[in-house]
Amino acid sequence: MSDSMVKISNVTKAYTRGKQKVEVLHKLSLDIPKGDFVALMGPSGSGKTTLLNLIGGLDQPTAGEVSVGGNRIDQLKSGQLANWRAQNVGFVFQFYNLMPVLTAEGNVELPLLLTKLSAAQRKKNVAVALQVVGLADRAKHKPRELSGGQEQRVAIARALVSDPQILVCDEPTGDLDRRTADEILGLLQVLNREHGKTIVMVTHDPKAAEFAKRTLHLEKGTLVEQAA
């Protein structure tokens, strides 16, 4: 399907814990079109984050196929996968995961060190990304000098700066108060609607899920329901 951004077919993911084999995802299939904004919900241990990790190329399935943007990423080797992530995916985490030793602009510039852009071009891109998230005036601040909401905005700018096709967000508002969470979700909505970014977001928060175009529910490693 030409307008499919994520295509997952019969994916199984199992871990070995001690002598026990735990199957987290069971023959799961999923199709996410380009420009979609999907919320993944479900109880703890249902496989949400595992599914997100597979979509983001952080992990490989035990069986099945994972295609993102037309690339069979389940067949890529570690180094190829790292390259692919750098060019195609932006990540937003619950606890922001910024580098404490770098300023906001340093954090946003980090993914661009993997590109061939000149220092001047990198600087320009960083300024644009910080502008998009409304933090142009905090560029020189280190993470410890920012509020939680501002840190998450920096993380979103870092995810955006290399202009990826897809943003994967793992509980992006899990550490924020309601008002700040709504601001962040509003920002993601803008990125989806105005910049055409495909977004897959794991959340426990039904109010956060309301910002998505649709919600997928996972239970014991399988999709149980698709809500519009």
Next chain:
Amino acid sequence: MTKTRFVLANLFRKKTRTILTLLSVIMAFLLFGLLQSVNHIFSAGADFVGATRLFTQARVSFTSPLPLSMEPKIEAVPGVTRVTHWQWFGGVDAKTNAPMFVFAVDPVRYHYVYPEWVMPDDQWKAFANTRTSAIAGKQIAEQYGWKVGDKVPISSNIFPQKNGSKAWAFDLVGIYDGKDEDWKRRTNAVLINYDYYNEANAFGKDRANFFISKLADTNQAEQISKTIDAMFENSPDETKTQTEKDSNLSFIKQVGDIGMIVKWILFAVFFTLLLVVGNTMAQSVRERVPELAVLKTLGFSDVSVLGFVLAEAGILCLSGGLLGMLAATGLGAFMEKMSGGQFQIHPHWTVWLIGAVAIVLMTIATGLLPALRAQRLKIVDALAGH
């Protein structure tokens, strides 16, 4: 921002810890530079003297002087062209009591046996013809501001004069230099006229610590030394004859096996340093496992992450090593200047070379394990805090 700046920012995330570690690396390489230089002087400093001369001393110890009557007998050994005698005077500066290298020698014989010392002929003649004469090396003369014609006061901590005084005075009739750089660096001794010393001293007569034989053919050194020692076997004054270089090394080993002592000190220093820097690096990686996982998430390869950690160890060892070696060079030059050239412990280029190798080995030894740990991190586990 560049990758280098990123590495530096990570390195100095805990400034106090990094600076203390850096200081320990600097201190270790400072010690390395100085001690290895001492070792180099002791083990290789006499290479240039070759085997053109043989040193004969008492078999028991050079501190037991041999009778001068042996000199013509040694000189009669085929292959020996001339022999001079050499007596340690135990000299100290009469004012400050600072030790000095002072030897009593026969001027004519010594000049023949040591053509490497350069001095105008009239000064050699004055040395031979003036009873109370002394000549000084250029370095020591400059250190004390002596000029030809000065009356030089030197005390002996071994030999009193017949009047009981240990304060001696000599007429400085010449200042000698070396024929090349190696010899010029050793112009830190005073040579006094043996005849005057022999007549005036109240403690032993007609004896010398060493007989130095000049050889016609250096290839005969081993054979001639055996012949000399055989000549005095079973006599009250048994001898030990060896080449000048071996003799110098034996002299040093009277103090102790400097090379071995230095090696053990350096082993202890570097072993401790390995633990200190290794612990700093391991701790630094352990503290930021999630950050390293984020780097990989963003697309940095396993090898890049390994490179970042190794670069941190490399910068720490390289900057500490270079600063330490530079400090050793500066301190060595300062000590050399303060001692008037008597302690020449500026690091030789070979010491710098060994230092460079040590820096590389230290980087690998302290950085490789943490770097491999960072390289092998699984993103999913690291982000989940496992």
